[in-house]
Amino acid sequence: MKNRLFVKGNEAVAMGAIEAGCRYYFGYPITPQNDIPEYMSREMPKLGGTFVQAESEVAAINMVLGAGAAGGRAMTSSSGPGISLKAEGMSFMAGSEIPAVIVNIQRPGPGLGGIDVSQADYFQAVKGAGHGGYHLIVLAPHSVQELYDLTMLAFDLADRYRIPAMVLGDAMLGQMKEALVPHAHQLPKDLPPKDWAITGKRGRVRGNVVKSLYLADGELEAHNWHLHAKYAQLKERETRFEAVGLDDAELILTAFGGAARIVKTAIAMARKEGLKVGLIRPITVFPFPTDIYRTATVKTPKVLCVELNNGQMVEDVRLSVDPKADVRFYGRPGGTGSLPDPEEIFAQIRKHYKD
Amino acid sequence: MSHKAQTVFQRPSSLKEVPTHFCAGCHHGTVHRLVAEAIDLLDVQQQTIGIGSVGCSVLLYDYFDIDVVEAPHGRAPAVGTGVKRVHPDSVVFTYQGDGDLAAIGTAEIIHAANRGELLTVIFLNNTTYGMTGGQMAPTTLPGQVTTTSPYGRDVLKEGHPLRMAELLGMLGGTAFSARVAVDTPKRVMEAGRTILKAFEMQVKKQGFAFVEVLGACPTNWGMSAIEANARVGKELMDFFPLGVYKDITTQG
Ligand SMILES: Cc1ncc(C[n+]2csc(CCOP(=O)(O)OP(=O)(O)O)c2C)c(N)n1
Ligand code: SF4
Ligand SMILES: [Mg+2]
Numbered sequence: 001m002k003n004r005l006f007v008k009g010n011e012a013v014a015m016g017a018i019e020a021g022c023r024y025y026f027g028y029p030i031t032p033q034n035d036i037p038e039y040m041s042r043e044m045p046k047l048g049g050t051f052v053q054a055e056s057e058v059a060a061i062n063m064v065l066g067a068g069a070a071g072g073r074a075m076t077s078s079s080g081p082g083i084s085l086k087a088e089g090m091s092f093m094a095g096s097e098i099p100a101v102i103v104n105i106q107r108p109g110p111g112l113g114g115i116d117v118s119q120a121d122y123f124q125a126v127k128g129a130g131h132g133g134y135h136l137i138v139l140a141p142h143s144v145q146e147l148y149d150l151t152m153l154a155f156d157l158a159d160r161y162r163i164p165a166m167v168l169g170d171a172m173l174g175q176m177k178e179a180l181v182p183h184a185h186q187l188p189k190d191l192p193p194k195d196w197a198i199t200g201k202r203g204r205v206r207g208n209v210v211k212s213l214y215l216a217d218g219e220l221e222a223h224n225w226h227l228h229a230k231y232a233q234l235k236e237r238e239t240r241f242e243a244v245g246l247d248d249a250e251l252i253l254t255a256f257g258g259a260a261r262i263v264k265t266a267i268a269m270a271r272k273e274g275l276k277v278g279l280i281r282p283i284t285v286f287p288f289p290t291d292i293y294r295t296a297t298v299k300t301p302k303v304l305c306v307e308l309n310n311g312q313m314v315e316d317v318r319l320s321v322d323p324k325a326d327v328r329f330y331g332r333p334g335g336t337g338s339l340p341d342p343e344e345i346f347a348q349i350r351k352h353y354k355d
Numbered sequence: 356m357s358h359k360a361q362t363v364f365q366r367p368s369s370l371k372e373v374p375t376h377f378c379a380g381c382h383h384g385t386v387h388r389l390v391a392e393a394i395d396l397l398d399v400q401q402q403t404i405g406i407g408s409v410g411c412s413v414l415l416y417d418y419f420d421i422d423v424v425e426a427p428h429g430r431a432p433a434v435g436t437g438v439k440r441v442h443p444d445s446v447v448f449t450y451q452g453d454g455d456l457a458a459i460g461t462a463e464i465i466h467a468a469n470r471g472e473l474l475t476v477i478f479l480n481n482t483t484y485g486m487t488g489g490q491m492a493p494t495t496l497p498g499q500v501t502t503t504s505p506y507g508r509d510v511l512k513e514g515h516p517l518r519m520a521e522l523l524g525m526l527g528g529t530a531f532s533a534r535v536a537v538d539t540p541k542r543v544m545e546a547g548r549t550i551l552k553a554f555e556m557q558v559k560k561q562g563f564a565f566v567e568v569l570g571a572c573p574t575n576w577g578m579s580a581i582e583a584n585a586r587v588g589k590e591l592m593d594f595f596p597l598g599v600y601k602d603i604t605t606q607g
Contacts, residue, residue, distance in 0.1 A: 050440040055466035062430040066437025069424040198422035200402035209416040211425035
């Protein structure tokens with residue numbers, strides 16, 4: 001493998017997926033993620049893999065449902081309006097415990113909204129876009145390298161826990177070019193066998209059934225407690241975050257994904273002026289890194305949450321911090337001309353640092 | 356004269372030995388059996404994968420002794436597409452009702468057919484939403500009273516019944532499209548042969564094969580099993596003519 005490439009974020013997603021063994025991609029065009037299906041349409045045939053441009057995002061997610069249920073590593077990608085259409089399928093996949101990867105390169109909404117940078121879909125991603133009360137694993141990369149690495153990880157986590165996993169990017173990350181160090185994917189040796197997958201019985205005594213319908217007395221409740229236990233296990237084992245400069249911090253900034261890039265630059269500006277500012281950056285937004293917020297805010301109660309929306313993750317931050325913490329918010333919802341620059345965030349740091 | 360015991364009729368081995376939940380006179384049971392017979396005759400039970408749909412046939416996995424995945428309402432052809440791509444050597448069929456296939460799933464069925472997916476689609480048209488209590492379906496006949504067309508289907512307001520076998524027969528990707536009925540022993544035999552052919556075409560990788568089966572829903576038609584059966588042979592067949600609408604193996 002080349003040791004350093006200059007790659008567009010969306011292509012890094014596709015490269016990471018292929019490196020992780022994804023051979024089934026189903027998608028539908030929507031800006032700002034079109035590089036992903038385009039890359040897949042080019043590369044999959046060379047690998048003997050499948051690329052299907054579906055008739056809709058509804059069809060695409062159901063093709064993923066089928067391929068995942070059949071035991072394949074399958075993926076789809078889209079943006080806001082398309083992810084809404086995938087909500088039904090994601091609910092069925094969560095209920096049926098079908099592993100697969102769904103990528104959302106976010107754009108601003110609601111409705112058709114726009115095609116610029118936004119983090120408008122945090123709620124949709126972490127609270128379960130579809131019906132019935134379920135969660136996906138949601139990974140929030142903040143660089144081209146992480147788009148690549150976390151897409152790989154998403155496949156492994158999905159398979160390990162039999163759960164759909166989402167990679168939550170945005171138009172900034174997807175459309176920008178950055179250095180990428182590609183590396184071979186190491187398939188974890190302890191992944192459970194997919195002995196539940198539908199393959200045709202092929203000598204098995206009983207047919208495998210992959211489904212979400214439970215009608216017998218108590219069956220559905222038991223199934224939901226089982227899913228609940230899985231979410232608790234994810235929280236315990238798979239929570240990931242980046243924490244910087246918390247030791248001496250007077251103010252903690254927190255942001256995920258694209259917003260965290262801007263925040264990091266602003267923090268560097270603040271540190272240069274001697275302001276003691278730390279950062280908590282969730283890498284998994286589900287499971288949410290609750291504990292680090294609680295322990296950090298015992299010492300440093302003041303938190304400024306920055307998002308490219310009107311305030312979504314901040315709700316989870318408020319639920320996580322020490323009861324005496326003081327959580328503030330700064331955000332802009334996205335749209336043309338609505339991306340804050342580091343100076344704008346630095347000004348917010350100054351303001352909140354003082355009062 | 357010596358008599359040797361001979362089995363002339365038995366449960367297909369692709370069906371489990373369990374009672375079904377279908378109402379008396381429902382044709383889902385008949386069609387389940389025909390599908391199972393086709394799987395047995397082709398000796399493909401071990402590699403067959405069923406895609407369940409949402410409707411009275413949703414419990415497919417309780418009756419067929421094969422691997423099954425459940426699809427959301429109308430999405431079975433898309434789910435089948437994904438499954439077949441992972442296991443191209445398997446035999447994948449969807450089993451769908453008229454609400455599932457011809458209303459909410461119209462896009463999925465048309466595009467799966469048009470892509471020429473190597474799937475067998477069994478479509479039970481009983482002109483109503485059986486499972487949800489007999490509402491108007493896209494196949495409900497003009498004038499037919501249902502729980503949501505209490506004055507009878509008015510084609511000027513509610514549109515015309517969709518003839519799916521004809522519609523899919525027009526698509527370039529479709530290899531086989533036919534309509535059969537299961538209201539008389541003779542037609543049941545014919546339906547069995549047609550379903551067998553639709554599976555065989557998949558095994559031979561000849562393309563997308565679709566079989567529409569006209570069947571009864573006595574419960575929601577408000578009829579006895581005998582009356583409902585008679586309606587299939589008259590009203591349903593008048594509007595939905597039986598026949599083969601496309602067959603690339605004979606029409607080139
Ligand atoms: C998205 C969605 N909408 C509606 C329903 C409710 N629903 C269940 S079965 C059904 C209709 C089934 O009718 P049909 O496909 O004709 O099957 P039948 O029961 O007649 O065999 C509907 C509307 C559902 N399960 N999911
Ligand atoms: S309601 Fe109709 S379709 Fe459903 S099982 Fe009864 S007769 Fe069959
Ligand atoms: Mg029906």
